[in-house]
Amino acid sequence: MGFRIPARAVGALLSAALVSATIAGCDAAEPDAAAAVDPAVDLATLDTGNYATQPREVGVVANLDQGRFIEAERLGDFVPTPADIDPRFVHTNPTIASVFLDPEAALGKIMAVDRFAEAAPEFIGGFVSSAQTEPDNRGIDMVNAVMIFPDEQKAATAATELERLDFGYAPGNQPIEIPGYPAAKAHWQPDQQSIGSWFATGHLVVYTWLYDYLKIHLEKVDKQALLDLTRKSLDTLVPELQKFTPTPSDQLLTLQRDRDGMLGRTLPRPREDSWINPPGVYAGRTARHFTSDPVDMGIAIDEAGVDLFATDGADVYRARDVAGAQRVRDELGGLTRRFTRSEAPKNLPFAQCKEYIGREYFAIRFYCAVSYDRYAAYVWSHQLLDAQQRISAQYALLVNAR
Incomplete structure (x- = not known):
């Protein structure tokens, strides 16, 4: 690589x-x-x-976990691909779980998930979209993980708590504000071309993670480029996600497979x-x-x-x-x-x-x-x-x- x-x-x-x-x-x-x-x-x-x-x-689903999976699959129809956000992102890695209940399967390689259940106790399911601008870790990685919660308040609380958890992973992390999204909870490392952002919209939380391998390899940092790409991602995702109608959590067992x-x-x-x-x-x-x-x-x-x-x-x-x-x-x-x-x-x-x-x-x-x-x-x-x-x-x- x-x-x-x-x-x-x-x-x-x-x-x-x-x-x-x-x-x-x-x-x-x-x-x-x-x-x-x-x-x-x-x-x-x-x-x-x-x-x-x-x-x-x-x-009909046989148990609650099946219902959670089906709900996450329903969400997937409303999640744009990274190529929809920016045409440079054409190299995908389908070895990452797209539909997940266990955060380790989809997020374990990009954030600390050991306390995920504590930070987001009523998480229902999620759908991940990811891609790179170049293969073999020679460009920028983009990951958008969209997570479902029972209501808007629980989603907002989860976004705050998950950012707090993720922020503490590295001592060099600093808070950062995403242009156009003042409610987003985000951080970056000034010496690395990487950013993590948590944004609640309705029942959903969008986690956006960017990592620029090339600039890190060249020891270059462009804060504005990170911010612009994060905003571009949310500008594309949020309107589409607002078309998703979540299933009430007490009706997940009624979903058809x-x-x-x-x-x-x-x-x-x-x-x-x-x-x-x-x-x-x-x-x-x-x-x-x-x-x-x-x-x-x-x-x-x-x-x-x-x-x-x-x-x-x-x-x-x-x-x-x-x-x-x-x-x-x-x-x-x-x-x-x-x-x-x-x-x-x-x-x-x-x-x-x-x-x-x-x-x-x-x-x-x-x-x-x-x-x-x-x-x-x-x-x-x-x-x-x-x-x-x-x-x-x-x-x-x-x-x-x-």
């Missing part, structure tokens, strides 16, 4: 989650290309291994799979938070008319029509310098499989994409046969969910 990573910095190590979410634009179909009809498939001839091939009913049957037609996650975020359903453009290329992902989503995105044991996208789904399939299954083509599954020749040949040690090796009707799906595995079985089962799920 370019520079030594500070103890509180967000790691930039590329993992399986990052590679599995990469959108490849090289082999993409033209957005207005006519949809070719895929050949009919006899589902009985597909090798689906032990994976589910029938859709499932996903009903699915939307329009999307999760029901998505391959369930095998128990042995590692995971960062829980299964969920989001608006189409929210998928940009879960990819290493949010700009190209946004273009593909817009051109294909993707309105819903589900993630579990596979990623499933609902496009406006067959052509849109095929457009997404071709993006997901397309090749770049880091991938080479792999064999399609038996009796599913229009599925697109590929092998990762890059240098990242922890990357998952095999990926497959397919589409059916309005839906495109993407799976991943360390073994080609398993990836082929997963995409075959996912295709059968899409067909059987008609």
